[in-house]
Amino acid sequence: MLESKIPSGPIEKKWEKARFDFKLVNPANRRKHSVIIVGSGLAGAAAAASLAQQGYQVDCFCFQDSPRRAHSIAAQGGINAAKNYRNDGDSIFRLFYDTVKGGDFRAREGNVYRLAQLSVNIIDQCVAQGVPFAREYGGLLDTRSFGGVQVSRTFYARGQTGQQLLLGAYQALEEQEAAGSVKMHPRSEMLDLVLVNGKARGIITRNLVTGAIDSYAADVVVLATGGYGNVFYLSTNAKGSNATAIWRAHRRGALFGNPCFTQIHPTCIPVSSEHQSKLTLMSESLRNDGRVWVPKKKGDTRPPSQIPEDERDYYLERRYPSFGNLVPRDVASRAAKEVCDEGRGVGPGGQGVYLDFADAIRRMGEAQVREKYGNLFDMYEEITGENAYKVPMRIYPAVHYTMGGLWVDYNLMSTIPGLFVAGEANFSDHGANRLGASALMQGLADGYFILPYTLPNYIASTQLEKVDTSHPAFAATKEEVAKRVATMVNVRGKRSVDSFHKELGKMMWENCGMARSEQGLKINLERIPALREEFWKSVNIVGTGEELNQSLEKAGRVADFLELGELMCLDALQRRESCGGHFRVESQTPEGEALRDDEHFSYVSAWEWKGEGGQWELHQEPLTFEYVHLAQRSYK
């Protein structure tokens, strides 16, 4: 059933071969074809602009008031590319190798190699758009290092890389909107997918201002709707990020790939209160110059300045001398959890470790540190009231990114014909752990360089009958959506939507977070369905469905999280190995590192929805490694 469609031949020629084999659509015929793109973050905006520029009629949807507010704007640290401007040993093969190894050998080699190849084009594309990447004194583009690699291949625009890249993509999108090839639909939330004869042919949306339920038809649908880290309630994602679009498509037949693969980022500002609703990332780029440490002694409450050098444990440098503070995120997060569990954590509740810039300031001076990371230090001070030029930052791991998502083949098509998925919304090329600065690379590769080839190939090679919103499938799906919204509003119970979300998030963090055990996962698999049942009996949504209603918007998203959370736990329970960010306590090396079981789990898990009440069927896509030797990951 699962055909990955990876082209045959040597790895460096696969993408070229695929592009040659793809069917083309004649320029005069392109305007006869329509594409719906849900999402206008980096992946969606890049795809919409590129396909419109080719001549297709594009309708692009987002729930924010402007594409410029997509969550991609939050990306701080940078974007990887194998340009080797530093002449420090980088190459396409090395980026490919680092990514497969960083993902703990749970990604497809063919996809990752293509990603590494395309990385170099992305930088050229963005520079041509005017994205103001940081430059060195001589005018060349500057780079820095991110975790899990030993070269300097991360291009950046201070701590605002996502914002600058999004402005580039947005300008390209606006150009096409002005030309009449893109119609933008802001404040519109996709609530279902419409299938006609088994193919994706449209979507149902709710207008978030008026509450109107609308239908849209097209030849192809692309979902570029971002990640689902907010299932944990507390995460570094934008509060609006959600799973609804991909979840609704999953329920219509799209298989869900590796749902339990979640990334916990090691450098976030620690939780400070029960009432908190959002966590803030301190970019990984800070680990280029900041040193991570905790006191050697348990329960040491002295201020950091009073703890002498020989009483500090720079535990990452000690345990991983080759990579030091730049070990990958999963490794750094687990190490932080371990020292805190030992009672050596710092700050309120002992849930924190220091990220110290004193050495960097001594070495390069405060002005240079400010130049590189100024906005991050300012943000830290605004949130904590502490000046990190004077006292070390306090950081702790937090949910940040989801490697899981809808399963797609090499062409980024899901198991529903005509439904493509791009960016963080697909199960992606990062395996069980994403390396820093690789999400922007993947989203832009998908949008600017992959979909513009694979989607026309689908159009050119598929019999697409004429369909518009008068087809009965649209009326039927629309009715289902309207009924669901009305049912939710009419519960009129006693509990707020947030209280359900918080409770689910807590369960997910405790039992499906940084460490997962059979016992904990089984507890969640009992408690989540019960919570879901309670939600449908006692959620309280104030107001009506026929107006701007943020409580209703949240409720729809939480209802979907309550199903997705269960699938994540099921997937985590089924994968009885540890790999990357998926750490099963039963499967670890004597040093406490993740212990893979390649014999039994070297596959992508792709789950098929089989109906209400926690019924799924598992399909496996076997992973084979021809170019990167399967080995226990080591960063020592």
Ligand SMILES: Cc1cc2nc3c(=O)[nH]c(=O)nc-3n(C[C@H](O)[C@H](O)[C@H](O)COP(=O)(O)OP(=O)(O)OC[C@H]3O[C@@H](n4cnc5c(N)ncnc54)[C@H](O)[C@@H]3O)c2cc1C
């Ligand atoms: C704080 C932070 C910092 C990061 N820093 C980096 C970094 O430095 N480098 C890096 O590589 N990665 C970074 N990442 C990860 C990266 O930012 C994201 O993975 C990436 O931006 C996702 O892009 P996207 O286009 O897939 O989705 P998003 O940018 O999340 O866009 C999703 C789009 O879909 C729309 N949408 C969603 N659901 C619906 C719906 N139902 N109906 C209609 N529209 C919908 C939204 O309106 C939005 O337009 C960071 C992540 C965080 C949280």
